[in-house]
Amino acid sequence: MESGYVPMGPVELEALLRDLADDVLKVVDVPADPEPARAAGAALVQAHLTGPATLRATLTTLGAHLPPGPPSTMAQATLAAGYATALREVTLVEQERLARAIIGAQERTERAARQSEARFRAIFAGAAVGIGISDDHGRIIQVNQALADMLGYRPEEMHGLTVPDMVHPSDPPEMWEMYARMARGEVDHVRMEKAYFRKEGGVVWTDLTVSLIRDEAGTPQFNVAMMEDITDRHNLQDRLRHQALHDPLTGLPNRTLFADRVAGIVRRAGRSDNIGVCYLDLDRFKRVNDTLGHDVGDQLLVVVAERLGDCARERGHLAARMGGDEFIILVERCAGAEQLAELAEATLAAVAAPISVGPHRLRVSASIGVVERPAFGVELADILKAADVTLYQAKSEGRGRWARYDPDAAARQVARYELSAAMPDALDRGEFSLVYQPIVDLPGRTLRGLEALVRWHHPRLGTLTPDRFIDLAEETGLIVPLGRQVLREACQQAADWRRHFPERDLFVSVNVAAAQTHEPSLVADVHDVLAQTGLKAAHLQLELTESALMADSGAPLAALRELADAGVRVAIDDFGTGYSNLAYLRSLPVHALKLPQPLIDGLREPTSPPDVDERIVDALVRLAHAIELTVTAEGVETSAQAERLTLLGCDSAQGWYIGPPRPAPELTEILGG
């Protein structure tokens, strides 16, 4: 830098320098007054001619042009001193001005910083989100009111707590791993949902964002945590999740949760682990719904579910509702057959205890299919299929019991299933037809009536008798349309025969399954059929088993009474095979008893001494006659039996000896011949 910045043009500059040179010359002329030389030096500085070269050039020029001698030297020295003094003053002034500017700028900066801090303090204090700051040791050093409120503390109570104090059991392990990484400066931001305990108990769920604040060297210094209370949202999510996985009626886990649990077990399973299930279905639950209404049915299910839940919980298992009246208990680490047997027994006992629903005191039973499988690699569908088959095995063995999975039984059950599944189509396709077995009176052996018996002409299995499929039809409910069809066809046929052979005075006897008597439309159906076929009520006999008649609820009985009042005959089929309430028998709307084949089988030659069966038949005939019922013996296969029954006073008989069941056309021929 040779010279300072000169804020003037060359013309002005030259004029200035000329004036200053004149001032110096004045001092040479009058050395007693050196002031003009000093002032000239100062003027150079004021003109911003402050570069070192300026002074050198000035003194060199003056030295060359002034006369030698002390006055000239003195003038030059005075100019130099004036120049130096002025330069020093300017420098000091500028430095002071600079210093003041810096102080001013700093004040302004600090004021702005204070304002900024005040703003952010207000934001911090008044924010609706909770904000907390912790130091590099995890100590909480500052929290705002919102955060304190959220967690139920006063702000100062939280100072001194540490971040790890804020642990909650629901924290996933990776959360604290992430916190450690942040402490090491490996992550700058973390966002997650986290639960906190409130000071006075309870839990707050938060949407939490933690940011790392570093110092200038980049070393982690603080963590700033900001959190929003999302407890409501979280609870709602929980509730939705719970709803998705639980049955709304009973509160038990649902099929989805059960499936998830099984999937989890299978995933974790070792080679030797076994999984077990008890698959349970209430026996004849449909009847409760049909007779007492769905409300009662639902309440019954709630009680059953509660008991099953308790049973399962006490043993550390999971009970789930699979739908309808089907429940399942899952045994994760199955210890073997005994454990499952104990569980099944306990479950049956729990279900069997009386259940009060409003005014009703109900007793229900359940059937259980028990399956145990190696857990490793097992398919849920296989377990459920096996459980289902085994459950139906328990049902077909008589209900109110449990069955263990057995491959052979399962195979049979599958066959039953297939039959059961084929039945609705079979009904539509007309694969069911009737045959009629003659009923004759004793001792005259005159044809009195015909019992209609249903046959299923199965395309693959040939003709099936009712013992193969009536149970299935009752289980599936197909018995109702099937029964209606049988009733209609039998009545139609009977009406035809009565028209063609009026002298025979025939009646037709039709079997009615228990399920049909629970149909509210039974009475109307019978009346319709009679009206449409023209058969008189007196020429129709309905056969029911004792158990159908003695049902818990009075509905079937009322229906039968109404039909009996209309003139329809009612017979008790297979009398003596159930638990007959003989005292009650009198009051039933019944006209006849039918004795089953096993009793008749015991009758021997009339000459041989009477054995137990004969005495029973004798007693039953007397009993029936005492209360004015007629008696029909079924399954009569020999003339000896027929004679014996005649002697015992039995009113009528049917069986192979009397005449086998025949299709209607054959019988028409016989009747005509």
Added chain:
Amino acid sequence: MDLPGWAPESIDVTRPSAARVYDYILGGAHNFAVDRQLGDELIRTSPDVAETMRANRVFLRRAVRFLAAQGIRQFLDIGSGVPTVGNVHEIAQQVAPESTVVYVDVDPVAVAHSEAILEGNDRAGVVCADMREPGRITEQARSLGLIDFTAPVAVLLAGVVHFVADSDDPAGLVAKLRDPLVKDSYLLVSHTTFDGQPPEVVAAQKLATRTATPIYPRPQAEIRSYFGDTTLVDPGLVFIPLWRPDPGEVVEHPERISAYAGVGRKN
């Protein structure tokens, strides 16, 4: 509305400031050792820098006088730095005392300094703002009550655009300042360049920009584009000493003053 900003950075006089380095190179004492150290370094790597800066300052004086003579009474001096002798308001108010001037600088010390100097002058004011926030600059200049943008204004960008990196779009920033100007306003730009420089100087200067406050010299065509649709007054965009030199001023190697200057009039 003036939105609250973040807390400002604190003043750090242990780091060099462009404004104080400039002051030092111009021979002022408004500077510290750290500024002088950087100034000396700049002079070493680029010997013409002092001459360029002085030339820039002299150019500014000539240009302000020219603008005042054209009737301009409002000046917006962006990147004004530490006020030294011969400031824009002194020159302009010498010609027309009613002239108003607003100085803009990003350095809070330079701003405080300017305020001290302008105390008592109600026709000049200071705004602390960055060249890269043109909207804020015009807004603050307006709110000081010193610049009326519905009347002609001279926007002075003397030796400031070359501090803006390409990534900050200098042409766009200049356009944001230029476009709102009314007819007969002026835009003044001076800007360093490598044009006409020996390769070793270019290399040295490129090296220097890596260590000091970065400067981005640009070619003439690019600087020309900053004037947009304004009409360059004679002699156009030229090496600084060649822009309307005072009578008696002789410049032997104008290209050694490695900076261009120009003044454009808004049509």
